[in-house]
Amino acid sequence: MNIGFEKIAPTPGYPAGTTAAALIGLTWESRANVAIAFRGGLKLALRTVQLGRCCFCRRHLYDDYATHLEHFVDKATFPRFAYEIRNLALSCGTCNIRKNAYFSTWDRRYRFMTRNFVGPVLIRCPVLSVALNSCDAFPAIPANFSWVNPHFHNYSQHILVARGWVFEGQSPEGRRTIRSLKLNEVGQIERRALAERLEARGGALSMLVGAISVLDQHRANDVKDAIIKVIRRRREAAKASGGN
Known part of the structure; x- marks a missing residue:
């Protein structure tokens, strides 16, 4: 079945009137003009490069209000990556809600498992295969991710979509993404x-x-x-x- 795009390529640049330096220190919810311009401009650019499809399930994105500018690596855990373009993609409301629910459950379990640790606890995220220190740069190779990343993985090498919206995992990353987002309920x-x-x-x-x-x-x-x-x-x- 036609999935629209394999991965987000080329990576969009910073929208007009914005720069990486100007966004440093701003929260994602900031009402600063540069933050508003970034979110609006990037959303338009991603809709074009993603051919109007969700980065996770590859269904068509319809109404703009139901389209989410999704942080692949959780911005609550890694706020310094909030305005990292390679950490952002458009998703449908269904996938966004399911991803947030999975992250919330995963975070509670991780906190419970590490509650008795002595010393600093490694900062982890369920979509990452590596732990990051507070000063580490954004991971930039496919092996750093445990889910299928829309910027770094070719989708069909990890997930095949058959007619009827049946998702078949072709790799551990693909199967993990399907299971975590409950993609086979999309049908x-x-x-x-x-x-x-x-x-x-x-x-x-x-x-x-x-x-x-x-x-x-x-x-x-x-x-x-x-x-x-x-x-x-x-x-x-x-x-x-x-x-x-």
Whole structure:
């Protein structure tokens, strides 16, 4: 199935009116003009280079409000990487929520496991295969990451996406990403969305055209089931309307 892009390349530059030096010391939530310009400009640049697709599941990004400028390496743990372009990518709301939930659970477990450590505890992050010191630079080679990184890994070498949004891990990084983000639940979301899109179409011919257009993404049986559901709902609605 078409995944749109393999990795974010070339890496976008700093948006007009911004520089790395000007962003030093600013929090991600800063309302400084340079921070606002950076977030807005980078979001537009990433949407172009990512071909409008989520960096994790490769589904199309639709409404802007549901598109998240995602920190691959957690900005709460590593605030110095908040404005590092190679740490940022666009994700859909579903993947963003699941990643945040996984990180929260992982962090609680890590704190519990290290609660009795004597001396400084290494700073770790679930997407990193290495521990970082407070002065270390942003990791810049694929082996530094334990999940599939949209800037450093070719997606299809680690994850294959079959029709029906079935995700198959091709490497430890790919399998870890699929498991942690629950990517194989995406198919259920897409099947519901398919039925809603078909429902929104007017007549039978329009619905058929819509069904044919998504056969590259959905299995034929899933499309057939969605059409049957729409037809049944329309019949039930017509009966209810006739009975009033």
